[in-house]
Amino acid sequence: MIKSHKKRAQRVLNKIGQLNYFHDEKYDKRRNQLRKLIIEKTSVPIDKLPPDLVGFSIVQLTDMHLRPFTQVELIERAVIKTNALNPDLIVLTGDYVWHDEQDILDLAPVLAKLKAKYGIYACLGNHDVETDPVFITRIFEQHNIPVLINQGVNLTVGDSKLYLAAIDDAWKGEPDISKAMADHPGGNAPTILLAHEPDVIDWYADDTRISLQLSGHTHGGGQIVSKKGRGLVKSHLGKKYIRGLHRVKQSWVYTSRGIGSTGLPLRHNCPPEITYIRLVNGLIDRHSNIS
């Protein structure tokens, strides 16, 4: 009974969220940041980072949730802003659709315009697994975007290796970190782990090869955040590391607020985010943001 009430309420919200009111240019005036894209710049210090990797840049885009609240136009703008950053690597950390896997047919061609020297890689989120992970993976791969599911790739940067790994979605899929780490080249090659849900860093941070986990899922705390930084919603496996950079043992986790919106057609104190990460050597931590 409760479930059908919830479904009906969501159907009504979906209709409301499609109204022009939420997608025209007056969003700032209305204090709804649904379309206000912010570039968050963060330096992540990694101990004994090989010199070839100092300054290596990664853009993370996540939680696009195409339709009904997120329209293609917002993704197109995110792609243009991302390419202007000229990143070395681009990663996509899941939840590409909300209810309908068919939306990937319109999203993938837009994301295929992303450009990065060392490629574009994706992992899956809970909504992708809940809709149709096989279909979503196939469409991405048709657009030359590899989807890593419990696997990793070695990127050669100068004379150094950077290991990029991803688990299956930890909530709705079957994550296997051993498989994801199986091709690690050894030595002090840092690992960037893509994991849709941030709190799983607690499961993996004992592995000192994992330098940084990149996650999304929380929408910064349910898209509506008080002035004191309290989020409206705590997501499953997204209760601890809700946004930004956190140190966990010898590793880091960065949680992006994501680009798209679900639940309510509203973002408040929580604008959509393009994440720009620079790897640096040592223990400094710098952060800035650009509209």
Ligand SMILES: [Fe+2]
């Ligand atoms: Fe999610």
